[in-house]
Amino acid sequence: MGMKYVDEYRDAELARSVSREIEKVSAGRSFKFMEVCGGHTHTIYKHGIEDVLPPNIDLVHGPGCPVCVLPMGRVDDAITIARMDDVIFTTFGDMMRVPGSHGSLLDAKADGADVRFVYSPLDALKLARQNPDRKVVFFAIGFETTAPSTAVTLLRAQAEGIKNFSVFCNHVTIIPAMKAILDSPDLRLDGFVGPGHVSMVIGMRPYTFVAREHHKPVVIAGFEPLDIIQSVYMIVKQISEGRAEIENQYARVVRPEGNVKALEAMAKTMELRPFFEWRGLGFITHSALSLRPEFAEWDAELHYHVPGLRVADPKACQCGEVLKGVIKPWECKVFGTACTPETPIGTCMVSPEGACAAYFNYGRFSMASERTRLHVLP
Template identity: 85%
Template sequence: MKFVDEYRNSTLIHRQAEEIARRSQGQSLKFMEVCGGHTHTIYKHGIEDLLPSTIDLVHGPGCPVCVLPMGRIDDAIAIARTDGVIFTTFGDMMRVPGSQGSLLDARASGADVRFVYSPLDALKLARQHPDRQVVFFAIGFETTAPSTAVTLLRAQAENIQNFSIFCNHVNVIPAIKAILDSPDLRLDGFVGPGHVSMIIGMRPYTFIARDHHKPVVISGFEPLDIMQSIAMLTKQISEGRAEVENQYARVVRHDGNEKALQVMARTMELRPFFEWRGMGFITQSALKLRPEFAAWDAELRFKVPGIRVADPKACQCGEVLKGVIKPWNCKVFGTACTPETPIGTCMVSSEGACAAYYNYGRFGVATERTRTLA
């Protein structure tokens, strides 16, 4: 398949592996792949097994489902249980646990919760059910925010009054800043998120290289993309450089998608602060609807608890999201917490690091670094 097969070429991938080994020269390096999509590619295709044992890849907070705190899930469930509401959401959010169960549990107990593929599907439901209030659970980084913004503008243009948005869009840059300021983790570079960068471009990452002297390589999602990105990171380090480079040039432009940024700016603004699972409150790290769109703001239309809820003590999803531990370091990983019986969001989401480790058989040090025994 064009634009897939050529990025899974084993000859080119092994050539990149040789370059990485040559340039790293036994130096211990720790790189963070920010995006959950990268994590799944790494373990699905066994990329870590091609790298020198001295190179360690850790996971970042790039899974939008995973970073939502339990309190926001409880707020969503409260809206869903309101009489006359059709609550719509992406499929990943259906099974994410709050303190009183999940949206799937709410549906089982009588709430009208439906999964949709886009916010425009939710708007279509609002047209079809003028006697019901249709709410869309908007989540995601800057990648998905433009589609929410366009849907909001369409709802305004058509004056659809029975449609509203529960906005939980988050911004990746403040999360990366929080990680860099954390004393828990030493990083040598970042594999930058490709889909987010398609929207925001390269410029927002410059502070990482300028202020923290860490290289960043924005990467695509195929195995060769990631291997080439790691090679580019090791090359920068071997040459004493710290720059923002773009491996994903076939999709990402330096200034991003200006039209998408404009429609986001027209409909949304920064929240003063927002809670991230495992990372606490981060200033200006999420979006809310602008006052002129208050009529379509579910947080204003419905009564929500708005209470901060602590994560289950057994779950270490927060530490996984910050790259402090590997999923198999969590005591409940693969035992009490599985994709069928998830305790934390990292095991629920299709982009969650715990789900990646579980689905591709990474249950401990022995399976993670078998090549060191060869």
């Protein structure tokens, strides 16, 4: 499809014709595909893609929202740092409302903590330059998409010798999470819609294990409705031809080798943690990044004494199952009642990329019809 303009990626007639092709090629077999990326989940709900796809294709929402996978203990650690006297604590906007075990960063701010939201870690570094008598901490979260900007900021802090700046590093990596999902017994997946932004950085090679060891196709997809529908077609076509390969639907942005400069900056500043806890997925080995020893001066984890406790999710919250794709958001007991974007119990309701928030914001009507379809029809 040679498309130049964004409207072409939203062409309803084209979407329907691709959907008819999917129906033909999938020949009535039922398939479950997981989109690993929160940005995809958002597009799927916003544009009602599940209603366009044939009913035998089920899209399952994975752990692709970085705000959502952070365990409560790490949120508590962040709040502890934010409450310290001489600290200016900086964070991305959607981390502000994430509930810890005693309130959120927003609550800490209301209680007098100096918490500020920034658009990038470079903004946080600028605050450190402007406030030499204060300590500025940046709450680094996100997959390989946001890690390069943290890396570049650390290299700049080092080059300029800015010592009142540090990073509380919570970057996570997508591949080990996919491994954990593929190894988890309670989910049967037939293929993956691969994450577009992460792949811009890491390229295509890291996904080969999915095809090689698990014999499942991965198609890296863009973020427009037709990108996702075309990717589903490509996955179904692979299965019908007995193939399991890594394909790139998003070739207009993703290069097979990824972004070499970004990867170099990450390698200079960060290393893999032996293990890291993910909300809903538990501890996953080598699934997150910490700062290298040579960046110890900028490592908030070494500077501040934080509780570092493992905190269980609230009993009522089923974020974990949602993140693993075991249940759909509206199957959670508290969805839309006790848990809403205004009063989130779990993280999936906080970020616009979280499956629950996306479903809540866009899906209420289709959700009602889905419920009827499931419970009323024989």
